[in-house]
């Protein structure tokens with residue numbers, strides 16, 4: 493029989509890591525876990541759950557995934573909440589907050605959440621669900637957002653809901669909040685090295701994918717893979733590209749699908765499209781194509797991630813795993829992945845001349861690119877693969893259930 497379970501990861505992470513996972517899972521056999529998020533597609537959370545849930549099941553956890561009903565009105569409000577948590581001074585009206593609570597109340601009443609032993613709720617969209625259920629089993633809030641400087645009025649509005657949770661999980665120590673006395677766990681995200689997004693590709697497959705999207709292979713490629721979101725600063729990437737182009741011939745690909753829970757994407761895309769008209773060799777792609785992202789991250793001379801705020805930025809680990817060097821901003825969870833001069837180069841957000849200088853340096857120094865790529869891949873192998881996430885999840889479940 494073809495292998496389909498966790499043993500497929502043995503050649504990548506070794507047998508010891510897999511045995512540890514089995515041992516951690518033993519006291520949890522049959523545990524009914526429900527993950528609740530707001531989209532099946534687009535963004536890092538959905539991608540991660542697609543890999544994590546089958547693996548949890550494979551080691552004996554009865555894990556399932558449920559989606560908060562997708563309503564455009566809700567997502568307009570929750571994107572505002574998301575923006576406020578990342579520091580934007582957003583005004584949230586009582587009426588908007590009511591939409592947020594009403595959708596959650598309805599979902600709490602009609603969803604399958606009562607038949608589970610443990611719930612993991614992702615991000616602010618389904619956060620208030622806990623308020624509308626009787627307290628019977630442990631609930632965990634998994635926040636993937638950069639919480640370093642939340643807008644105080646919105647943070648205060650959400651806190652009573654967060655405090656109800658038995659544990660909170662964040663991606664980086666820098667997001668820990670002194671005014672949040674809840675049990676807090678730090679578990680960074682991780683990538684699945686066997687998924688379509690990350691599996692090995694032959695040079696032929698890479699070349700074919702680039703041809704399919706009419707991306708020429710004759711110049712060094714700069715790539716940023718990100719939803720069209722202001723926090724990912726796609727307009728800043730264009731500025732950096734314009735500066736780099738004055739020194740080195742290259743082309744730029746911005747690839748970003750539209751997540752269903754991000755209503756701002758189309759508007760930001762139009763602004764990027766308008767600005768890109770004045771620049772040569774810029775390719776904007778909105779198709780959702782994991783194999784293309786994989787091929788681009790492999791074909792790129794440099795991958796950029798110039799976020800203004802970033803919960804983690806899984807795209808960075810994805811590039812490093814493929815041996816591609818990264819220029820990224822010193823924000824949120826990014827410095828966990830990019831260790832300056834070892835696994836990539838860090839710059840301050842919106843310091844476009846510094847970002848351009850870092851890119852030019854890499855484009856001109858093949859040995860540096862190779863060294864950072866090799867070290868980056870090893871850093872990811874040790875810290876940011878899905879097996880490590882699975883291990884940490886099992887430890888978390890045991891801690892929350894008092895089986896630690």
Ligand code: UDP
Pocket residue numbers: 534535536537539689717718719747748749750778779780781782785804805806807808810
């Ligand atoms: N992604 C993708 N296609 C796109 C844009 C993004 O497959 O057009 C994937 C990307 O490879 C990564 C995830 O979506 O796996 C984005 O995660 P990240 O943590 O970088 O950002 P988020 O969108 O969660 O803020």
